[in-house]
Amino acid sequence: MQTLQFLNKTHMPSFALSLVLLISLSSLTSSCTEHERGPLLQFLAELSQDGGLAASWQNDTDCCKWEGITCRSPDRAVTDVSLASRGLEGSISPFLGNLTSLLRLNLSCNSLSGGLPLELVSSSSITILDVSFNQLNGTLHELPSSTPSRPLQVLNISSNLFAGHFPSTTWKVMEKLVTLNASNNSFTGQMPTQLCSTSPSLTVLGLCFNEFSGSIPPSLGNCSRLRELGAGYNNLSGVIPNELFNATSLEYLSFPNNDLHGAIDGTDITNLRNLVTLDLGRNSFSGKIPVSIGQLKKLEELRLDNNNMSGELPSALSNCTNLITIDLKSNNFSGELTKVNFSLLPNLRTLDVFLNNFSGKVPESLYSCSNLTALRLAGNNLSGQLSPQIGNLKYLTFMSLTDNSFKNITNALHILKRCKNLTTLLIALNFRGEIMPKDDKIDGFENLQVLGIGGCELSGQIPHWISKLGNLQILVLADNRLNGSIPVWIKTLSNLFYLDISNNSFTGRIPTAIMDMPMLKSEKSKAHLDPRVFELPVYSSPSRQYRVPTALPKVLDLSKNKFTGVIPLEIGQMKALLSLNFSFNHLTGHIPQSICNLTKLQVLDLSANNLTGEIPAALNSLHFLSAFNISNNDLKGPIPSGGQFNTFQNSSFDGNPKLCGSVLAHKCGSASTPLISPKQQNKKAFFGIAFGVFFGGVAILLLLGRLFVSIRMKGVTATNQRGDNGDIDASSFYSSSEKTLVVMWMPQGNGEENKLKFSDILKATNNFDKENIIGCGGYGLVYKAELPGGSKLAIKKLH
Secondary structure (H helix, E strand, O other): OHHHHHHHHHHHHHHHHHHHHHHHHHHHHHOOOHHHHHHHHHHHHOEEEOOOHHHHHOOOOOHHHOOOEEEOOOOOOEEEEEOOOOOOEEEOOHHHHHOOOOOEEEOOOOEEEEOOOHHHHOOOOOOEEEOOOOEEEEOOOOOOOOOOOOOOOEEEOOOOEEEEEOOOOHHHHOOOOOEEEOOOOEEEEOOOOOHHHHOOOOOEEEOOOOEEEEOOOHHHHHOOOOOEEEOOOOEEEEOOOHHHHHOOOOOEEEOOOOEEEEEOOOOHHHHOOOOOEEEOOOOEEEEOOOHHHHHOOOOOEEEOOOOEEEEOOOHHHHHOOOOOEEEOOOOEEEEEHHHOOHHHOOOOOEEEOOOOEEEEOOOHHHHHOOOOOEEEOOOOEEEEOOOHHHHHOOOOOEEEOOOOEEOOHHHHHHHHOOOOOOOEEEOOOOOOOOEOOOOOOOOOOOOOOEEEOOOOOOEEOOOHHHHHOOOOOEEEOOOOEEEEOOOHHHHHOOOOOEEEOOOOEEEEEOOHHHHHOHHHHOOOOOOOOOOOOOOOOEEEEOOEEEOOHHHOOOEEEOOOOEEEEEOOHHHHHOOOOOEEEOOOOEEEEOOOHHHHHOOOOOEEEOOOOEEEEEOOHHHHHOOOOOEEEOOOOEEEEEOOOOHHHHOOOHHHHOOOOEEEOOOOOOOOOOOOOOOOOHHHHHHHHHHHHHHHHHHHHHHHHHHHHOOOOOOOOOOOOOOOOOOOOOOOOOOOOOOOOOOOOOOOOOEOOOOOEOOOOHHHHHHHOOOOOHHHEEEEOOOEEEEEEEOOOOOEEEEEEEO
């Protein structure tokens, strides 16, 4: 034992020396070679922005220790370069192709530009190449057909700026290709036709958001392993070839936003038993949904929106028990929704049948879909009252019932308040002629952000229960018959930034309380508001939709009411406003100078009032002002020049005879003439009497000849057109430039015509007040009018 200890002690120095030498030799062999390090440094050198790589890579000569680099053992060859989302700028060095052991190259989510080096696509080692989400451009190089087979399995070039025709010969050497994603570029020409024969293992093909044209290649049906096929948002035309339905492994089939047509073949569709997503929206498909769709047991997403499809929904749709989304909006479907037993669809989260011709009642079975979060039944012919069972939809956040024939708004609100998670409630164009409920027992709605009750012809006043909606951001009460004044509590809605109460009968002065609305005063962003998106898009016009509430502009629209008095000086506090509309009221006084403080303003409409004085010259400093209308007032003086005022049309100033400026026939500084001479005044009086006698006689004849014609005075209501009228705005915007008004005149003896200006007509008819109506006929309403000189005449406003 002692001998052994002695031997260990005497041999310790030589053993330690051997160990040190072994470690030294190991460290030399574990470091990457110059052959590996050189291409990486060349790649770094060609970057204009390296995202901090230089600091990491230059601190150590061993590239295997560099950020984003992985080597294999024992030869320390580079196998992975993973530099996604590093803020890299510049071009991709072709020298990366010299890394002969490189298997995976990921440069996605940077700002790289230039072309994609051929050396990478034709690499003899790379199996995964991902350069998605960059700014690469140019065309993809064709590989010669004589090129040996390449090992590339995954090629992701999506979300770049590539253009030109898609390569055809390149894929002949990509026998092992499994995934090809070229979405979101600008490729043109036909879709690749030989992929399935050259790459039999192809599983994913993404070509959406390009400019491909022509028809869908029938050869894609030969891709026996193809699971995902997406080519939406291109210019494809024709029909879906029958051969495509031979690709029985398909789980995801998406061709939205093309020009495809034809009917969905009920026999062919049953071949795709593995289908999870079917998206054929925004095309020109016609016909019915085939009954056989019920055989697609795995289907989760069905999107057939914006087509020309018709007929009733097949009851077999209930057999697709895994459905999560049903989007059938903007078609011609009809019949009753009760044909489908929604209680068999427990996973359903979204049902959108906006703009169809469904009739009847809301199916009771729908209230069994406890996971439903978005329900849009807008733009149909549904009727009746809402069922109390709707309170079962505990997760419902978005509901739009706009433009149907539902009744009993009080009952509806008492029921809907049980949906505690509602953030968007759009019930416009229903409950016609009812009274706005003022019941303070209407509580709940604590999460409501958007409330639209426009176009219902509701009478009453703005109810106090709205003041409890502390999270409300958007409130639309337009196109009703509401009266009274704007309540002072409106300023307590601290998140409200979109208020539209246009086309009602509100009276009194514009309250200064409205100028204290926090979100319209604050120039800060709306970042502190709830960032949740709409479950479904909200439309403010047929061509404009929003997915986030805060994306809507900050708006104050009080137009087409009976507000009087002056525009409050406090208007200058609303510095966050983008759109301000006070048109078609009875406002007087000057345009306040403080309105020039609204530096973000894009729309300003003060037309059809009784405003006087001059246009504030400082308005030309509103650099974002793109729509401006002060027509049909009594303004005077020069029109400001410069800035945005050089872009406004002459019609923006019509009906203000005392204005002058370069855009008008009346130039400033020119000799002015009396607007009406005594002789002209006498002539106008003469013809006014003639007009009165003429139309009085016509009215009597109409009464005698057509006793059934009602002469009861009626309010002029907004015309609501059926169509994609949107969820937010329920009426079309009336403009003085629209040719909806015809003034009749009597010819003078000399053949001349005596025409009245539009501003004269507005004042003579008190802005077409219903109290001035003296008759109605098949073509419009007849108003009595009294000119400033005392002349009386009749004016007809056509429908």
